[in-house]
Amino acid sequence: MEERNKQKVFIETYGCQMNFSDSEIVGSILSNDEYNLTTDINEADYILINTCAIRDNAEQRIRKRLKELKALQRKRSWLKIGVLGCMAERLKDQLMEEEDNVNLVVGPDAYRSLPAMLKEVESGVKAANVILSEEETYAEIDPVRLGSNGISAFISIMRGCENFCAYCVVPYTRGRERSRDPKTIVAEAKRLFENGYKEVTLLGQNVNSYKWTDDGDNVDFPELMKRVAEISPMLRVRYSTSHPKDLSDKLLEVMAAYDNICKCIHLPVQSGSSRMLKLMNRKYTVEWYMDRINAIRSYMPDCAITTDVIAGFCGETEEDHKQTLDLFGKVGYDYAFMFKYSMRPNTYAHKYLKDDVSEEEKTRRLEEIIALQGQLSLASYQKDVGKTFEVLIEGVSKRNKEQLFGRNSQNKVIVFDRGNHQPGEYVKVKVLKCTSATLIGELAE
Ligand code: 5AD
């Protein structure tokens, strides 16, 4: 079919990095003889929304967006709307009943069926596929890099989650945990490097459970990291996310041994109270968590540590909350993602626990954590003033065209006068001052 006759697909993504990575897989599946991707929503024949279900407000935002899209559909009667991802998986057909302008519902393991499903929708019927798979990893699909800066890319290394934290919808929306063939992961990273990329982030819900066995080749996560890091010292490697219960010394050893493995660990704590952690089914105590923090610090004193935390989970008392603040103070996180507990239908907490902390109380506790983290972030950034870092330049600063921005190994953003440097280069930058979210420096060479 000629280019101009191809139908145009616009993809909009919400939620976590995994979802952004999935959209790149969807983009690849739909870049073929019959479909073209477009970045202009006004010329789209199909709008696909890749959704998140982690908290109620994520879903509300998507509902609102679907209502807005009705206006576009009124102007262009042929326009079809598809819902992909976690909200599609959670609500299934119900979504098409509740949102009358949705033509297509596709869960995270069913993206290969998209071309056939678009055909069905084209012929005027509604279509849904939310079958979860125990094997699908989209291993050999080469993702199109959507909205990429050409420098940094995500690589999905595993799918699903079997931890069943009491509050979390992910095991239900993304299904069984499965790892992707390491050969395809290393090949994808190599391809990216050969195409000028300088940084890859290996993604999985719990990367430490990565495991592959093939003809006597046993590959665990530290081994996979090693293989990716050895592609080139000029390729930075990051990963997300690891569960504290299985953050191993072996992984820390590998991280410490390679300069190009970035010194930043995202280690979601969720609560600073062992009693809450037990209710959450996190499978570790505060003592265990602190032991892991100490291990990180002893292998890599310069490693940044970031976290996720939930305020106001079922049964959380003022004392539990104080313990969370306490733990934040002790760890001194460089950055944190902080949330109010949001009850998710069908999770363990929904079935067996009571969402009994009032909305006002959740808000107050969250605000206290945010205020404390603000001070901790500022302290962490202030400690960097006077230090010199290697920075991978990512782009031109939005505020000032004469300045560039990039990140150091610890994932902190640094802004500096550009000299004659370009995005994609590594430079040494000395930090002169900071805010609680940005370092400001000057070229050190
Ligand atoms: N309510 C609030 N926050 C949640 N998270 C996961 N489920 C919920 C929920 N029901 C948070 C956790 C997790 C992050 C991705 O989202 O902190 O680490």
Ligand code: SF4
């Ligand atoms: Fe949710 Fe726990 Fe899985 Fe993370 S590891 S997605 S918090 S169940």
